[in-house]
Amino acid sequence: MLQGHGDDAYRYPNQIIADFSTNVWYGGEPLGLKDYIFDQWATINRYPEVMAESLTEMVAAHHQLSSGQVLINNGTTETIYLIAQTFAGKKTTIVTPAFAEYEDACTLYQHQLTFLPWTAIAEQPALSTDLIFICNPNNPTGEVFPDLENWVKNNPQTLFVVDEAFIDFTYQMGSSISLINRYPNLMIMHSLTKAYAIPGLRLGYLVASESLIAEFRTKKQPWTVNTIALQAGKFIFENYEQIQIPLQQLLTDKKIFTETLSQNTALKIHQSATHFFLVETLKQDAAKLKQFLIEKHGLLIRDASNFRDLTPRHFRIATLSPEKNHLLIDALTEWKNLC
Template sequence: MLQGHGDDAYRYPNPIIADFSTNVWYGGEPLGLKDYIFDQWATINRYPEVMAESLTEMVAAHHQLKSGQVLINNGTTETIYLVAQAFAGKKTTIVTPAFSEYEDACTLYQHRLTFLPWAAIAQQPALSTDLVFICNPNNPTGEVFPDLENWVKNNPQTLFVVDEAFIDFTFQISSSISLINRYPNLLIMHSLTKAYAIPGLRLGYVVASEVLISQLKTMKQPWTVNTIALQAGKFIFENYRQIQIPLQKLLADKEKFNEMLSQNSTLKIHQSTTHFFLAETLKNDAAKLKQFLIEKHGLLIRDASNFRDLTKQHFRIATLSPEKNNLLIDALTEWKNLL
């Protein structure tokens, strides 16, 4: 899907004052990263490492894994397409609603697709497919599946492709990377762009068994991680403990934001364990609401109507600063009062 994602302010002539459409941490990149990257500027005069080998070693050491269990990629989207290519033509289940690139990548590589609603996985159904894609915490809902290990254990014939792009935005679960050595049918995708606010650099990694990583490497193009992204990754892991987002405050702000929005009778607010959450407009639809907010207030939301299993009324909001959250609260009050 080349269109229809969030963070699409570039498509509109109006200046955007506050962007609620992206679930990237609003506080910006870690302190010191910009200076660090500029100090490494001369690296752009050379080709990057073919497979980001030095960062691979750092990530592996961080997770106490072998380097052969880690593959650095140009964001999670590259990983999704590599997995889809490596297992072309397989029977695949996607837990929905879900990030559209799972379906797009699998369609490109002729997977035979079935879809499993999020509510159904609470029963941990037996799977008859080769792969299952699940985002945990889920995008766009912010829900978590706390008993993933049991589901993986009971379906050894199925490869679980777990997207943990938002694992840094919840207290409800921790990463399943610690399970990698226990389950050869588990592959975990991790993003470095969301919590560190560097989506423009495109950087992420995947961890799995050495057999699975070796299989993905046979599909991977060289030099997909540029030298600036590589240096950013090194900075993150060299300063890991000092640069984590203030999650407790962020989620407290989210709860206050939710409470205020819930007082608007034209909205239905959905619960979430992360800083982003779904809402529904009970007046007109999300596309019209999005246009109203852009044109009248310079505010951007994510029209979520193109997520499978959602409706034309659904939209996604990420929590920003209390001051910017108030701008959206006031604008939605105006929306409510329109004839």
């Protein structure tokens, strides 16, 4: 899906003063990263490492894994398409609603697709497909599935592709990377762009068994991670403990935000375990609301109607600063009164 994601302010002539459509940390890149990258600027005069070998070693050491269990990629999207290519034509299940690129990548490589609603996974159903994609915490709902290990254990014939792009935005679960050495049918996709606010650099990694990573490497194109992204990754892991987002404050602000929004009778707020959450407009639809907010207030939300299993009334918003949150609260009150 080339169009229809969040953070699409570039498509509108209006000045956007607050972007609630992206679930990237609103506080910007870690302090010191910009200067660090500029100090490494001369590295762009040479080709980057073919497979981001030095960053691979750092990520592996961070997770106490071997370098053969880690593959650095040009964001999670490259990882998704690489997995879909490697297992072309397989029977694949996608837990929905979900990031559209799972379905798009699998369709491109002729997977036989089935879809499993998030509401059905609490029962941990037996699986009959070769792969299953699950985003945990989920995008766009912000829900978490805390008992993943038992489901993986009971379905050894199915490869679990778990997207942990938003693992840094919740306290309700920890990463499943610690399970990698126990379950050869588990793969974890991890993003380095959301919590560190560098989506423009495109950087992420895959953790899996050595045999799976070796297979992916035979399909991966060279030099997909540019030198600046590589340096950013090194900075992140060299300064990991000092640059984490203020999650407790962010989730406290989200609680206040959602409680205030819930007083608006034109909205239905959905609970989530992350800083972003789904909302339904009970008047008109999300597309019209999005246009109203852009044109009248310079505010951007994520029209979520193109997520499978959602409706034209669904939209997603992320928590920003309290000041910007109040701008949206006031604008949505105006929307309620006008409709």
